[in-house]
Amino acid sequence: MCGAGEPKALPSPSWEGAKTVWHGFDRYDFLMDEASLAIKGIRAADDEKDGIKHPVQGQRRCIVVVPRVAAFGNPWSWRGCYWDHQPQTEVELLRRGFHIAYIESSAALKPGKQWDAWYAFLTEQHNLSRKPAFIGMSRGGEYSYTWATSNPDKVSCVYADNPGGNPEVLMKIGQLARYDVPLLEVCGSIDPLLGRYASPIEHPDEVSCVYAENPVLRSQMMETPLLDSLAPLAKARVPLLHVCGSLDPWLESQTRVLEKRYQELGGPITVILKEGEGHFPTAPQDPKPVVDFILKHTFDFDGTISREVLENYLSRSISMEGLLNGQGDLDDNLRMLKSMGAKFIGRSLCLWGGEANLLRNLERAKQQIPKVREADPEMILQACVFEIVSTQVEQVPVPDWAFVALGQPVEKRNFRYADMIYPEGQRRNWGPNASVPDVSRLETKLWFYFLAVSYIDLGFEAIHFGQVEIMNHRDPNLAHWSQVLDLVRAYAAKHARRHLVLCDGHVPSGGLVREGHLLLDFHSFPLRVMEVSEHPQEAILQVGFSDGIFGRSKDGISPNGWSCEHLPYLVELDNWGVSKTPGQARAGGIWVWGYDEITWFAHQSQQYRSNWLNYAWDWMRRTDANGHLQMPGSRTMRSPLDNMRWYFANSPSPAIPNGLADEESIRAIWAADSARLAQPPPPRP
Numbered sequence: 104m105c106g107a108g109e110p111k112a113l114p115s116p117s118w119e120g121a122k123t124v125w126h127g128f129d130r131y132d133f134l135m136d137e138a139s140l141a142i143k144g145i146r147a148a149d150d151e152k153d154g155i156k157h158p159v160q161g162q163r164r165c166i167v168v169v170p171r172v173a174a175f176g177n178p179w180s181w182r183g184c185y186w187d188h189q190p191q192t193e194v195e196l197l198r199r200g201f202h203i204a205y206i207e208s209s210a211a212l213k214p215g216k217q218w219d220a221w222y223a224f225l226t227e228q229h230n231l232s233r234k235p236a237f238i239g240m241s242r243g244g245e246y247s248y249t250w251a252t253s254n255p256d257k258v259s260c261v262y263a264d265n266p267g268g269n270p271e272v273l274m275k276i277g278q279l280a281r282y283d284v285p286l287l288e289v290c291g292s293i294d295p296l297l298g299r300y301a302s303p304i305e306h307p308d309e310v311s312c313v314y315a316e317n318p319v320l321r322s323q324m325m326e327t328p329l330l331d332s333l334a335p336l337a338k339a340r341v342p343l344l345h346v347c348g349s350l351d352p353w354l355e356s357q358t359r360v361l362e363k364r365y366q367e368l369g370g371p372i373t374v375i376l377k378e379g380e381g382h383f384p385t386a387p388q389d390p391k392p393v394v395d396f397i398l399k400h401t402f403d404f405d406g407t408i409s410r411e412v413l414e415n416y417l418s419r420s421i422s423m424e425g426l427l428n429g430q431g432d433l434d435d436n437l438r439m440l441k442s443m444g445a446k447f448i449g450r451s452l453c454l455w456g457g458e459a460n461l462l463r464n465l466e467r468a469k470q471q472i473p474k475v476r477e478a479d480p481e482m483i484l485q486a487c488v489f490e491i492v493s494t495q496v497e498q499v500p501v502p503d504w505a506f507v508a509l510g511q512p513v514e515k516r517n518f519r520y521a522d523m524i525y526p527e528g529q530r531r532n533w534g535p536n537a538s539v540p541d542v543s544r545l546e547t548k549l550w551f552y553f554l555a556v557s558y559i560d561l562g563f564e565a566i567h568f569g570q571v572e573i574m575n576h577r578d579p580n581l582a583h584w585s586q587v588l589d590l591v592r593a594y595a596a597k598h599a600r601r602h603l604v605l606c607d608g609h610v611p612s613g614g615l616v617r618e619g620h621l622l623l624d625f626h627s628f629p630l631r632v633m634e635v636s637e638h639p640q641e642a643i644l645q646v647g648f649s650d651g652i653f654g655r656s657k658d659g660i661s662p663n664g665w666s667c668e669h670l671p672y673l674v675e676l677d678n679w680g681v682s683k684t685p686g687q688a689r690a691g692g693i694w695v696w697g698y699d700e701i702t703w704f705a706h707q708s709q710q711y712r713s714n715w716l717n718y719a720w721d722w723m724r725r726t727d728a729n730g731h732l733q734m735p736g737s738r739t740m741r742s743p744l745d746n747m748r749w750y751f752a753n754s755p756s757p758a759i760p761n762g763l764a765d766e767e768s769i770r771a772i773w774a775a776d777s778a779r780l781a782q783p784p785p786p787r788p
Contacts, residue, residue, distance in 0.1 A: 115173055116202065116229040120144030125153050125168045125187075126194050128203075133165040135206070140220040154187045155207070163217055164207040167225070168193075174200025175409035175665065178259075178401060179225070181235040183218075183246035184208045192238060192390040199394065202231055210242070214250045222257065234259040234403040256480065259401050348380030402446060402481040406602040407663045408624075413605075414671050416483055417625060417731040419773060420447035421752075422675050424738050427452045427468040427475075427484070431737055431751055432758035437478045439736070439753050443770040445482070448475075449675070449733055450567060452486040452558065456537050458495040465557055472562045483605065485565035486558040488551055490574055493537035494520045496550065505553045508590055509545065518553075522546035529576065543577040548587050555591040559599050566591070567627065571608035571615060581617040588622055592662065606662075607673070611650045614657030614670055621659040621670050627733075628652040629677035630719070632695045632703065636688035640707060642695050642715075644722050649693050653727050669729040676700040681741040702740045705750045705763060713768035720772050734769045 123130045123146065132147045142165065148157055155164055166186065179202035180193060186205050193203045206221045208214065225231045236259045237251060251258045348354070354376075404412050426436055426448060440448065452468050454461060475482060496518040506513045523546045524530055524538040531539040540547040555566055575584055588606055595604035605624040608615075615622040631651035635641040646653045656669040678701045682690035685697040686706070695703035704712060716734070723732050738750045752769060753762035 114230045116169070116177055116231060118167065118169060118229070121146035123147045123151075125166075125203075126190060126197075128171070128194075128197050129169045131167045131169065133167070134159060135163040135165055135217060135220065137161050137163060137217065140217065142220070142224050153190075158207065163212060165221060166203075166205040167229075168197060168203040170197045170200045170202060172200055173202065174411070175407055175663065176404055176412065177202065177231045178403065179204055179231045179235045180238050181205070182238045183214070183250070184239065184242045191388060192394060195390040195394045196236075199398065201236075204231075204235070208242070208246050214246050218250050222254075232259075232403050233257060233405065234401075236260050236401070259403055348377045350380060404601055404603060406596065408603060408605070409663070410661075410665055410667065410671065413625065413663075414731065416447040417671055417673055417733075418776070419445055420449055420673055420731060421445045421734040421736040421769070422449040422738055423736040424450040424453045426450075426737060427471050428454060428464045429467070430749065431753070433471060433474065435753055435756060435758035436737070437475065439766050440482070441478050443766055444773055445734075445736075446479075447483045447485070447565070447733075449485045449565075449673070450487055451475075451484045452563065454487065455489055456491050456493045456495065456533070458493060459498045461499060465561065469561050476562070483564045484562065485567055485605075486554075486561075486563040487567045487569065488554050489569040490539050490571075491533050491537055491569075492520060492523050492540045492547075492550065493533075495536075496520050496523070499553075501549060502553060504556070505549050508552055508556075508594075509549055511545070511549075518550055519546055523550060525576070531573065539573055541577055542571075542574045542587065543583045547574075548583070548590075551587050552590055555604070556594050556598075559591075559595050559604055562600055564599060564601060564603065565605040565607070568606060568608040568623075571623075572611060575615075581615055581622060584615060584622055585617050588662075610652070610657075612657075613652060613655040614659075616657050616659045619659050621657065621661050621667075623670070624662050626652065626656050626670055626672035628672065628674055629693075630674045630700055630732075631693060632676070632700045634688060634695045634703075640696055640703075640711075642703065644719060644726075646726060653730060656727075656729055667729075669727075672730050673733045674723070674730055675733040676704050676735045676738070678702065678739045678741070681743060685742065685744055699741065701735060701738045701750050702742050702747070704735065705740055705747060706742070709764055712763070712765055716765070716768055717772060720776075734772075735765065736769075 118129075118131050120131060121144065123132070130147065132145050133142050134145050135142045138161070147155075150156060155166075158164060178200070180196055182193070182203070182205045186207075193201075197203060202225075204221070204225055206218060222235075226233050234257060239246060398411055398415075401412055402415055421440065421443075423436065423440070424430065426433070452464070454464060472484065475484060497520055499518050501514070501516060501518055503513045523540045523544055525541045529541075533539070540550070542548070542551070551568075558566060571584065575581065578584055591604060591606065596602050607623050607625050607627045609628050610623070610626045611628070614626050628651070630644065631649045632642045633645050633648045635643055644653075645651075652672055652674065654669075656672045658666075658668045659670070660666050661670060677699060679699045681699065681702065682694045682697045684690050687697045690697040696706075698706065704715070707715065716732075720732050723730050734752070735750060736752045740747050740750050742748070749761070751759050751762040752765040753759040754764045754766055755762040
């Protein structure tokens with residue numbers, strides 16, 4: 104835990120028995136009895152080298168290859184068929200800390216209870232992640248889909264190279280879409296199974312992306328020509344990635360035609376040319392695009408989270424203030440979030456003061472969270488513990504378990520406002536009946552722990568602790584913050600849905616670090632948008648403006664055990680009020696044309712907002728790779744000139760009539776980011 108003791112981590116897998124070598128990594132072989140499903144270790148014969156030569160009647164050969172250092176969360180890939188054929192992707196995954204697993208399969212040895220037993224053996228007995236990535240070629244692709252469609256909650260993604268298929272699998276492919284399992288298919292343009300099994304046209308809502316090498320887009324095997332059927336894919340915003348040889352005779356007549364037509368329909372497409380190559384497709388010799396695809400679509404964690412998975416979530420983060428406490432239309436909000444691919448839902452339960460309504464809001468969230476889980480079980484929902492308490496806390500009873508956790512005798516009483524705030528002369532008030540809490544006070548710790556545990560019990564997996572640095576004026580060594588966060592994490596380790604809660608806060612200093620340990624899982628801060636007073640309503644981002652966090656997120660050991668030079672962080676279009684001169688330049692301080700950031704943003708034209716989000720996203724990528732732009736989705740506004748009180752990114756509809764229609768821009772930015780990851784690395788100079 105942060106601040107004391109050892110960091111939490113899944114136990115490292117341990118492997119016993121004889122081992123051989125597979126492409127420079129330790130290989131362990133097993134036999135599984137077809138009937139009893141018993142698994143025992145064996146040693147591969149010397150003449151097998153990297154492959155398999157000796158099947159055993161009534162037994163299935165199984166293999167695990169072990170990385171030199173396992174990545175956090177113990178990720179792994181699972182190959183179904185054709186062991187050691189085109190292994191370059193798996194070798195690279197081993198270098199990245201993945202385990203590699205295989206169970207013998209063929210036309211006669213199909214997926215079934217043996218695959219279930221192999222999964223249980225690896226996850227339950229050897230602590231591998233509960234969501235492997237599948238790598239399947241030809242029949243192996245079919246078998247990957249066969250098992251994955253029956254177990255969609257146990258798969259992180261599928262990479263299929265010229266996959267086979269069968270009607271039964273196709274009937275169940277929607278299960279993968281329901282769980283947002285990403286699919287990457289590499290297909291030969293003359294593969295006889297392509298037209299029958301690999302086309303997503305009829306089910307555009309069940310596809311995350313299409314990756315095609317040198318595709319032939321007019322085929323006698325397809326009932327409707329693909330080039331005449333693009334509208335459903337474009338409407339569903341399915342990203343397309345084509346990898347083509349520059350000498351491919353069908354490049355201009357097919358891929359270039361599709362590229363132009365798909366862009367006209369508003370769909371995202373990337374075309375990568377292989378200079379000097381013709382048409383015949385093979386598995387990519389450079390595994391980076393496939394490896395990046397697998398890593399980018401890994402959202403699996405349990406008990407601890409790797410930096411890669413954390414940043415996958417932060418890169419698809421959106422502020423949805425009040426999602427679960429009555430702001431906007433829940434159904435339309437979930438539609439928007441799922442369609443754009445959001446994964447980290449910031450401020451979804453966001454209560455500023457008003458503690459008298461706390462228990463009612465918790466009950467409403469309890470009723471609504473299952474609907475969010477149904478939309479996407481991988482989403483992380485964030486609740487808030489802010490830098491405010493009011494006299495209304497005295498209407499909330501202190502539960503017995505809060506006293507016990509803090510080592511205090513149990514009392515039958517309500518929370519005490521006066522015992523949470525700073526002493527006279529040190530207070531910062533939020534009006535006559537509210538103030539900033541002092542984290543060094545026992546009553547504040549009781550309150551924070553009560554809120555955090557209540558959120559975790561409802562299913563929240565992230566907590567934003569607001570302006571943490573104005574609550575620790577009497578905590579110079581951060582011992583009190585460390586105690587609170589340790590208690591919250593210890594409870595989450597036993598009771599949270601995935602045995603982890605992510606804690607963040609606004610950190611103008613760059614972070615809270617105690618004895619080399621970072622107290623927060625990631626940092627957050629306002630964007631600190633700087634107005635350009637010479638150009639009406641224009642604003643930019645600039646390193647060094649005000650107290651912006653760019654380049655300043657502190658180093659240390661994260662609560663999840665990994666070290667970093669700069670902890671990942673989020674920046675957001677923040678809200679805090681309105682100046683005395685709204686809409687005018689030079690209001691001073693951090694005002695943007697007299698407004699807070701989100702209100703200034705909402706007052707711009709739709710085209711300007713779209714351009715500005717693209718600008719901010721690209722600026723962040725160029726300026727500080729540790730930072731992630733949290734997209735605006737739902738946020739408090741303060742605009743006395745036109746009485747605008749809330750920002751919604753939703754497209755206008757009867758459900759959200761005042762939506763500002765920024766969801767398409769956000770979706771396009773994220774789709775382009777996914778396509779960027781599929782680009783091969785630039786040639787070395």
